[in-house]
Amino acid sequence: MPSLLIYGSYGFVGSLIAEKAIDRGLDPVLAGRDREQLREQVDEVGQPGRRFSLEDPDIVAEALEDVDCVLNCAGPFSNTADPLVEGCLESGTEYVDITGEIPVIESIRDRDDEAVDAGVTLLPAAALSTVPMDCLAAHLADRLPEATDLALGVDSFRVPSVGTVRTVIEGADDGGAIRRDGDLEDVPTAWRTREIDFGRGERPAVTMPMGDVSTAHYTTGIPNVEMYAVMPQPARTALKFHRVLAPVLSAPPVQWTLKLLAGVREGPSERARERGSAYIWGEASTDDGERVVSRLRTPDPYVVTTDAAVTVAERVLAGDAGDGFQTPAGAFGPEFVFELEGVEGFFDESTPDGTSPVSPLLQ
Ligand SMILES: NC(=O)c1ccc[n+]([C@@H]2O[C@H](COP(=O)([O-])OP(=O)(O)OC[C@H]3O[C@@H](n4cnc5c(N)ncnc54)[C@H](OP(=O)(O)O)[C@@H]3O)[C@@H](O)[C@H]2O)c1
Incomplete structure (x- = not known):
């Protein structure tokens, strides 16, 4: 194997992810930099x-x-991505994260040519962000091939894991980003607010x-892309304040303290993960007013992330992804998301010819 x-x-x-990979018979080698934590896990599993x-x-x-x-x-x-991608290119190993x-x-996409030359797949973001949204984007692009604008959204707000908090803190000084005319554009954090119907109002x-x-x-070629997430009012306010606070938040002593505070809690419990869900929404539109909307419903973000990562790794190991930089839907198509357990959709709200079936999420 x-x-x-x-x-x-x-x-x-x-x-x-390690637990799921073992359950699926992938017989993984476990790895990391900390001897004690690794030994404990190796002994346990x-x-x-x-x-x-x-x-x-x-x-x-x-x-x-x-x-x-x-x-x-x-x-x-x-x-961590850069040194591991470098190692993969050198050793001829496929890379998923x-x-x-x-x-x-x-930066992984920038290494596309090198990866093609090395005969290696580089497939980042095999997680909640981006597998469901990427597949939904590809589905919307199939429905409206001349789309110029794509808006995607996720309604899954929940208490994140410590690692996610650390990652958000680490990127705190970067602000927001959208894509305009094919290029990334920096915008303030929580730059635009939109009322979105994820299928329940x-x-x-x-x-x-x-x-x-x-x-x-990269999956659809659509030049303008915005990504939205539902935030409760206190979080929206905090994000707005972040525009003012960004220089303070990114100062090393503050980052250090925030990381320590983030270390208080590990992540959502098994019970919370079993009960969680995410609602995914996407809209593709053209300059002359055509518009299509589709939705997905998924299990809890951490359940989706675990399933997506292992399923992508299985498909990459099976040789199903091409060499070079790949996106999830670019490699496996829009229907790939239904290989993940418990994902429902696509719920299509309207079609370019104007018919408007009611979203099953609303029924
Ligand atoms: N895209 C998505 O939808 C999605 C979903 C869920 C999570 N994530 C991301 O996944 C990441 C992990 O989350 P988590 O909750 O599992 O975090 P975590 O519990 O803090 O685990 C992080 C792991 O990374 C290791 N690590 C961190 N920096 C390292 C370095 N410089 N060199 C070697 N190892 C390093 C840590 O090892 P040590 O203990 O040795 O530091 C630990 O094993 C986060 O960045 C999070 O944002 C993304």
């Missing part, structure tokens, strides 16, 4: 472990020499710099 190495396997999401850190490129390439695919779960990915960070996805959502701003554009 081709071999899978899970880097960051003892983190909160990494351990959920009975899989082989490999300890290495990412500072020395030669050590990384050597550690991946006999590995067919790396699944990187070690975030913030701004610190669960980042939602736009600069990381962009309108809710206020704000623009967020999620990885979908990158992937949906």
